[in-house]
Amino acid sequence: MIDDNRTEHEQRAGRDDRLDPRYEGRLEAFLMFRGAPWRCWIRDLSLGGAGLEPALPATLGQTVELTCPSFGFDGGLSGRVVNVADRRTCVAFELEAHRIDDLARFLAANIETA
Numbered sequence: 001m002i003d004d005n006r007t008e009h010e011q012r013a014g015r016d017d018r019l020d021p022r023y024e025g026r027l028e029a030f031l032m033f034r035g036a037p038w039r040c041w042i043r044d045l046s047l048g049g050a051g052l053e054p055a056l057p058a059t060l061g062q063t064v065e066l067t068c069p070s071f072g073f074d075g076g077l078s079g080r081v082v083n084v085a086d087r088r089t090c091v092a093f094e095l096e097a098h099r100i101d102d103l104a105r106f107l108a109a110n111i112e113t114a
Contacts, residue, residue, distance in 0.1 A: 020046035023107055029068040031089070032076060033059050040089070042068060047103055049079060052089040060084045066091060070110070073102040 022044045030037040031052065038059075044051040050066060059081040067076035077099065083090035095103070 020048040022046045022051075027068050027070050029066055031056065031059065031091075032065040032067065033062060037067075042066075043088070045107065047093070047095075047100060047107070049082075049090065049092040050077070052091065053087055054089070055084050055087050056081070056089045057084050059089060063094075064091060071102070071106055073106070075099070077103060 023046065024044050025042060027042040027045075029040050029042045029052070031040050032038075033056070038056060040052045040054065040056070042050050043053050052066075060083075061081060063078070063080050065076035065078050077091075077093050077095060079091040079093040079095075081089055082092045093103075
């Protein structure tokens, strides 16, 4: 059964038919959660979301912001934690158009296809 309140990205989470290509890497980042930065590593990144290490169970279902010194733009990427697995935290982005453009430029300039 499909929950109509979920975004298309959320509905496809965990399946192989993702909307956006994923790019693998290892970028140091910070997940802002309840006003505090949690150090993490971006293991994969797309316009739709990110897979982070480590697992941060307290963030499940919460609104977060992902920042990374490598991004080269001010501010972070807003989203919601949609899954926490053994060693992984998965964020589905909820981005405004200008932030999607910023992320697309970063991906095009810095990340190779996985």
